[in-house]
Amino acid sequence: MEMNKRLLYLLHRYGSVLLDEPMANHTTYKTGGPADCFFVPKDPACLGEVCEASAKEGISVLVIGGGSNLLVSDKGIRGIVVALCGEGESGIRIADSDDNLLYADARVDKKAFLEFALRRGFSGMEFLAGLPGCIGGGIVMNAGTSMGWFSDILTRVRIITKDGLVREKNISGDMISYRGLKFERGNIILGGYFRLQKAENPEEARKRVDDIILDREHKHPLEYPSAGSVFKNPEGHASWKLINDAGLRGYTIGGAMVSEKHTNFIINTGFATSSDIYRLIRHVQEQVEKRFGVHLEPEVKVLGEF
Ligand SMILES: Cc1cc2nc3c(=O)[nH]c(=O)nc-3n(C[C@H](O)[C@H](O)[C@H](O)COP(=O)(O)OP(=O)(O)OC[C@H]3O[C@@H](n4cnc5c(N)ncnc54)[C@H](O)[C@@H]3O)c2cc1C
Incomplete structure (x- = not known):
């Protein structure tokens, strides 16, 4: 697909751009054909303007995180793929220390978030141990295990609406479902606020994490590319x-x-x-x-x- 020159100029101004980029390079399945345009913004705040300019040209925009829950067609993806992932602990801050509230940018790796929280003596986020991908993808998927889900600790999200506005939104019960949080179509997750607890015994929290990782290594075929569990568990079945x-x-x-x-x-x-x-x-x-x-x-x- 021919990308509009003005749009390309805008993308180059705000980040790095790869044309006809194989999605196999960005999915944990290591499969998937080319994205017309693969865009990594320096600052996701530009995405409101990018989405508006793309919509004017009739070009679709898809936001992904670490690509650990994606099966992308061999024919690839038309339009712009925006990657929000790969950030470390610099994307995390303590939003309210009295309330044990952390803010993490959508691009932060789950592993970095877990490590940050463990080092500061928090607990409640141990279920993140061994979960691949980034905070934004985890929020959208309401990722988790039998030990906990994102929605157990996520209180509020920072989003860009489809009109390009930056907003904050509290997580309410009706948004929560198994392997998904319901957002309005076109919302982009910029980050989330997580309420944790102070661990009574921080060493025990770290031990729990180490045990979970060992258990996952034992049970999951991590030596092969995959996207984790392919199917949701139907009611009453595994x-x-x-x-x-x-x-x-x-x-x-x-x-x-x-x-x-x-x-x-x-x-x-x-x-x-x-x-x-x-x-x-x-x-x-x-x-x-x-x-x-x-x-x-x-x-x-x-x-x-x-
Ligand atoms: C080995 C392995 C084990 C796994 N184990 C688990 C597990 O135990 N539990 C579990 O729940 N999952 C598991 N997964 C699946 C996957 O890791 C999770 O769903 C993860 O949270 C996806 O995060 P991601 O950043 O890779 O998102 P992606 O796969 O890149 O995206 C997932 C979805 O979110 C959307 N999205 C991503 N970021 C944003 C954003 N900022 N704004 C708007 N939309 C966005 C994408 O368009 C897509 O629809 C596993 C995967 C692997 C490979």
């Missing part, structure tokens, strides 16, 4: 068990395989295309539906044309 009981452990299409270690992971064995992964997702859905009459809904965000 997806990994349904997939296992449907006889799909190790089932392969092209370079994509249902992990033998954890059957809710589909792994890239080294040469998978996104199409292989997509076809395997569909196959698993069909087989589980046929055998048990249960629909598996993907947790992974499928982007582009398949």
